[in-house]
Amino acid sequence: MTAVHPLLEDFEVPAHARGGQVTLNLYDHLAAYVPRRPGAHLRISSDRFGLETGVDRQLEDAEDSRKRLRWGPFAKVYRENDTSAFKKRKVIRPDGTIDWIVLRPEFRQLLADLAAGVIDGGIFYDLDRLVRQPRDLEDLIDIVEYVKRPVTGATGGRMNLINDNDRHMARMMCVMALKSSEDTARRVARQHLSAAQNGIAQGRIAYGWIHKGEHKGQLIPDEADLVVRIYEDFLSGETAYAIAKQFNAEGIKPPEARTGSSNMINKMLRNPRYAGMVAYSGRHRVGGKQIADGWSLVLFDDDGRPYLGTWEPIIAPKVWSQVQFELQRRRQKAGTSPGKTGPAPVRKYFLTGRKASPQGSTTTRTSASLHVLAPF
CATH class of the missing domain: 3.90.1750 (Hect, E3 ligase catalytic domain fold)
Known part of the structure; x- marks a missing residue:
């Protein structure tokens, strides 16, 4: 035991203040934190019939990861069923400015809860289910860096955004996922244009014609x-x-x-x-x-x-x-x-x-x- 400096004799430090050490291995230290109120993020891009079987399977895998990590039970589950993480919408803000963003209320609620301490960590199914737009990923990373709580994947190498190396890998993977989504959108748009040029109705059937069934498109x-x-x-x-x-x-x-x-x-x-x-x-x-x-x-x-x-x-x-x-x-x-x-x-x-x-x-x-x- 090292000798006590004379100036610190009879100097008392309360228990809650004794964690002010430093380490060069910060992210391993932060990753070792065991959340007691974690959240789970689940997302499926398309579920036409609202069965939610896809997000249910994701929840099973998230539960397995939670138990393996010995985290506490999920305090909240953020379900984004039949929700795109790629398509942007035009939004007019109260001050009249215009922005194009992906509307994801559940994802935004997750960010707010993580920042406010409602949840103290998170498990997402896979990075391509979590985000498709770099802007959304950066918003999450900002909060993770601020609260210093782990957010990890259930699959795909179990990436943990508390680690700076994993964050940089996530950025590259997100850009690749965005490219994949844009390629798919381009092919689908080309198909829609071809159908339109051939006189095939696109989108919803308008009022005046049968909307569905074998007689779809016939006049009423x-x-x-x-x-x-x-x-x-x-x-x-x-x-x-x-x-x-x-x-x-x-x-x-x-x-x-x-x-x-x-x-x-x-x-x-x-x-x-x-x-x-x-x-x-x-x-x-x-x-x-x-x-x-x-x-x-x-x-x-x-x-x-x-x-x-x-x-x-x-x-x-x-x-x-x-x-x-x-x-x-x-x-x-x-x-x-x-x-x-x-x-x-x-x-x-x-x-x-x-x-x-x-x-x-x-x-x-x-x-x-x-x-x-x-x-x-």
């Missing part, structure tokens, strides 16, 4: 008549709000909503699929789609002609085009610049209740002129 006459009515009423001078209000008053149930809205009506008015034209807004589009412009959804060939779909149209292309010009005219009259949304005024004759058509004459409904019964 009653719904098609309502679509026709929407276009007629709009061309006769009605606003989207007035049309939605009238439909609600009549008890007409809108697609996938309790009540109709002007936003829903405007989307239907801009949808080129109703005119039998292919809509495409994928990654190969040179110009981005505009919020209030249906033309930016139409897919054109090299000669400037719209691609036609294989489905039965409801509205004649000429009528759909007239609606787009009328939408543009109303936006400009309201002082709304192209590509933005805004109120659309209705022109009325002075001292009368009659609304004017785009050509300036009063109109009446003419269903036969709008409803196309066969592909053109």
Whole structure:
């Protein structure tokens, strides 16, 4: 035992303050910490039917790792079922700035809980299940470095982010996983473009056609008549709000909503699929789609002609085009610049209740002129 310096005689140090030593092998020391309230992170990119069998299997492997490490029972399990760690979404922040981020509430909750001490460590199934974007990985690493608590993988060499060498390896693996996701996205986007150019509908089937089953894509006459009515009423001078209000008053149930809205009506008015034209807004589009412009959804060939779909149209292309010009005219009259949304005024004759058509004459409904019964 070394001699006590005279200045330290009768000098008492409380027990909780006796851990101020240093070591050149810091990360081994930190990795030796045994969490008592660890968390488990599980993620599956696609689970169409919500069975969660994939994340359940991951939880079994995470439990095995927890027991092997002799950690305490999981305090929280963060399930990201049917959740992409790659696809970004446009987010408008309260100050008006725009960012593109991956929306992962459970992952963000894990970060918050680790930083706040709700959990004191973590086990993830594998790095490619944990993150696909370097930004997310760096956010996690920042917190691990701050709280100095282990976060380790159940598979893939059991990487532990408390170790600086493992962190650098994780960064390289994350970039490789990102490249793999981008390669897959490119191939899928090419397939979607090819399908669109061949007239195959992409995405959800719009209101007016059967959505699923062996008759998927076939026309529903009653719904098609309502679509026709929407276009007629709009061309006769009605606003989207007035049309939605009238439909609600009549008890007409809108697609996938309790009540109709002007936003829903405007989307239907801009949808080129109703005119039998292919809509495409994928990654190969040179110009981005505009919020209030249906033309930016139409897919054109090299000669400037719209691609036609294989489905039965409801509205004649000429009528759909007239609606787009009328939408543009109303936006400009309201002082709304192209590509933005805004109120659309209705022109009325002075001292009368009659609304004017785009050509300036009063109109009446003419269903036969709008409803196309066969592909053109």
